[in-house]
Amino acid sequence: MSKRRRTEEDEEKLSSEETSNGLVQRQSSRISLLPKELEPSIFGIQPTNDFVRVVSDFLYMQVGKENVEIEAKLGVLLDKTTRERIRLPVYCETVISPHEDKWMIFESNMTLEQHKSFNELLNKRFIETKSSSHKGQPVEYKHTYEIDKFYDTKGGRIRVTRDRKTGEIVEGGIVQKVRVADLNIYSPNTCLDYRISVNREIPREMPEGQHNFERNKDRLSYTHQIVKIDLTQVKVSDGGSQDLTHELEVEFINPRILLEEKLKIEKRQENKYLEIVEHFLNNIRMLAKSARL
Structure with missing residues (x-):
């Protein structure tokens, strides 16, 4: 006697049959392995990204200071002895402890080709965002x-910034820049690392006497929401010699936005402090990933 061909009804019946110990004998191929909604964890919450948390804590300690400036610069972390880029046994972006970075220096420079590449990238994005x-x-x-x-001066070095075309001092153009703290980030999967810096730019009066050296800046600025990206060619003149460098930095347009969110944290109010720091980091990380050799 010939065997009857198995039907879809037979398959579904077989898939629903259970063995004596209650285990399903066979699962239907129609059942998806992925749930319709995947929860972030067994606890129903997503833990804070540790990288973002470290940077957030670093900035949290600094944002209450007056005349504060927060910026991130692309560059390369160099070994002080070999003058070559450092190599660490890590696979991804790593924050270097400020207590363990004395053997390295950060060079905030890039090649002319990289500068041109960033210029093209940011110009393209500018045009894209103007599209209807x-x-x-x-x-x-x-x-x-x-x-x-x-x-x-006796009180420290003072910077006076003028518009090269008009000769006028720009708004907030007479300051004493004081370094507060730095955080170095090693990025093994990109050709550039970066440094997050907190400085104070203290307003000063116009100094007397002759200046010691000068720096000419050809700067392209791209602003988006709460951050500004500066792509700058810098020519330093010192005693007749000239040195040309190329820099890229991302900075908060108004760091007070972080202070306001910090105050909400202290009052145990809903806030966007971590979200703002992550937004800041996203910009510098995207640029680092776009850097060419």
């Missing part, structure tokens, strides 16, 4: 030519 089909916030663009003159 763009749904997000636009990128704004500004090209400035400035000259910094540095004066060494």
